[in-house]
Amino acid sequence: MKFSLIVQAAPHSTQASTSALSFAEALLRQGHELHRVFFYREGVHNASALTAPPQDEPNLPQAWQALAGKHQIELIVCIAAALRRGLLNEAEAQRYQKPSANLAPGFILGGLGQLLEAAVESDRLITFGN
Amino acid sequence: MSTLHTVNKSPFSHSTLSSCLSVCAHDDGILLLEDGVFGAMATSPSAQELKNILARGVKVYALRSDVRARGIEEKLLAEIQLTDYEEFVQLSIQHRCVQSWY
Amino acid sequence: MKKILFVSRHAPYGTSTAREALEALLAASAYGQDTQVLFMDDGVFQLLHHQEPAALGQKSLGASLPALPLYDVENIYVHCESLRERGITKTELVLDSVQIIDSQAVSRLLAQQDQLLSF
Numbered sequence: 062m063k064f065s066l067i068v069q070a071a072p073h074s075t076q077a078s079t080s081a082l083s084f085a086e087a088l089l090r091q092g093h094e095l096h097r098v099f100f101y102r103e104g105v106h107n108a109s110a111l112t113a114p115p116q117d118e119p120n121l122p123q124a125w126q127a128l129a130g131k132h133q134i135e136l137i138v139c140i141a142a143a144l145r146r147g148l149l150n151e152a153e154a155q156r157y158q159k160p161s162a163n164l165a166p167g168f169i170l171g172g173l174g175q176l177l178e179a180a181v182e183s184d185r186l187i188t189f190g191n
Numbered sequence: 192m193s194t195l196h197t198v199n200k201s202p203f204s205h206s207t208l209s210s211c212l213s214v215c216a217h218d219d220g221i222l223l224l225e226d227g228v229f230g231a232m233a234t235s236p237s238a239q240e241l242k243n244i245l246a247r248g249v250k251v252y253a254l255r256s257d258v259r260a261r262g263i264e265e266k267l268l269a270e271i272q273l274t275d276y277e278e279f280v281q282l283s284i285q286h287r288c289v290q291s292w293y
Numbered sequence: 294m295k296k297i298l299f300v301s302r303h304a305p306y307g308t309s310t311a312r313e314a315l316e317a318l319l320a321a322s323a324y325g326q327d328t329q330v331l332f333m334d335d336g337v338f339q340l341l342h343h344q345e346p347a348a349l350g351q352k353s354l355g356a357s358l359p360a361l362p363l364y365d366v367e368n369i370y371v372h373c374e375s376l377r378e379r380g381i382t383k384t385e386l387v388l389d390s391v392q393i394i395d396s397q398a399v400s401r402l403l404a405q406q407d408q409l410l411s412f
Contacts (some may be wrong), residue, residue: 173320
């Protein structure tokens, strides 16, 4: 089966993104396809290149990057939600004349159309929010 | 076609579980996760509502990892089925859609 | 064509959930699917008339909803128990063309969909 996930909550502050990651890992272990993870609302914070948790705590952005790298999963971050919350890639940082970019490698800014496309293309779509 | 409902809020502080139960059909399933597992407790404000829908044949699951984390394993309604992410994936396939209550 | 139901359960203004749900709903209209929306729980407050959020620096959500039919979102469902719990009557809504449905009808509605987007 082809799955897509919508992650609407930030890492660390609530459990939702960890639950999403656990679900993603489980579906991949069972041989299903993870078409896309779409980060919306507070979920965009999962794409930060700047998180620096203590060594004995999980680093969700890195965990998503590792999963995506291993399984070729699209990690799409809603551009409208990201800009509002200060997650920018190089192009947007330049466009808005911000001191730096902070979107972690492996994550791509995209539009809400890609959320809809995931809904159309996937057999199952699950939201993790708070 | 049936729906899998996921609930991640405690019924001691939110009406989320109660709202979910009000629209649950007899062939739906409910998965309690994160703080939603407090809804599996025998002392939860939703315990009677939960027993009523269990009696109608709805299956109610709670993620074991979340239950253990919170130290409430001995305090749950007997009919709650403890489960894991592997089964969560299976449940999402068995039901047509997943409605996330948060 | 898939049947896609947006479930919008949060009040406007206090959090961005309602606004961002609406933005996703409006974006959906470009995709030629059978897109529908259900307002339930505090989500019904989005439909209450006379919203004036200017002092909050926010745009009125209630003022945006009448545009839904123009975006081909013709099936707009509102949960009647949620309205009743909050003391809101049909005449106080910003849209006439809503279908007010009870809990059993909500169960059936969820069961008819191909995808649910939960907000």
